[in-house]
Amino acid sequence: MGELSMAPVHRMLKRAGALRVSEEAAEELRSILEIIGMKISERAIEVAMSAGRRTVRREDVVEAVRVLFPDLRLSKV
Amino acid sequence: MGELSMAPVHRMLKRAGALRVSEEAAEELRSILEIIGMKISERAIEVAMSAGRRTVRREDVVEAVRVLFPDLRLSKV
Numbered sequence: 001m002g003e004l005s006m007a008p009v010h011r012m013l014k015r016a017g018a019l020r021v022s023e024e025a026a027e028e029l030r031s032i033l034e035i036i037g038m039k040i041s042e043r044a045i046e047v048a049m050s051a052g053r054r055t056v057r058r059e060d061v062v063e064a065v066r067v068l069f070p071d072l073r074l075s076k077v
Numbered sequence: 078m079g080e081l082s083m084a085p086v087h088r089m090l091k092r093a094g095a096l097r098v099s100e101e102a103a104e105e106l107r108s109i110l111e112i113i114g115m116k117i118s119e120r121a122i123e124v125a126m127s128a129g130r131r132t133v134r135r136e137d138v139v140e141a142v143r144v145l146f147p148d149l150r151l152s153k154v
Binding site for chain 2: 004012016019021024028035038040041045054055056061062072
């Protein structure tokens with residue numbers, strides 16, 4: 001754990017419209033994004049390997065997200 | 078968009094076991110984590126507001142994730 005830093009995650013909550021954000025809320029969101037990021041990464045690596053590649057490509061990440069979060073609408077908000 | 082920086086997201090993919098990662102793959106993962114982070118943030122703010130609070134707390138983020146990603150196992154990997 002612990003790749004993402006706090007400031008960008010805190011800014012995310014502010015940009016979404018939060019007036020005030022507790023440190024614990026930002027820490028929770030950071031932790032969740034790390035978990036989701038690792039789940040997507042692991043799946044993307046499996047996709048790449050099953051295609052016989054050592055390099056993870058954009059398409060592998062897209063496919064991982066499609067499988068893990070089929071309901072996610074990926075329109076850039 | 079554009080809060081998260083590339084290096085931590087790239088490290089996430091490497092830590093998950095990727096031998097090589099294309100720049101486009103890391104960029105895609107970054108973009109997806111931003112979208113997911115914004116969706117969680119927006120919902121967490123709604124939860125806080127519906128409770129009559131101006132401050133987003135940890136419990137609001139937890140509730141937002143529970144609603145948005147009911148299947149997500151939040152065990153710290």
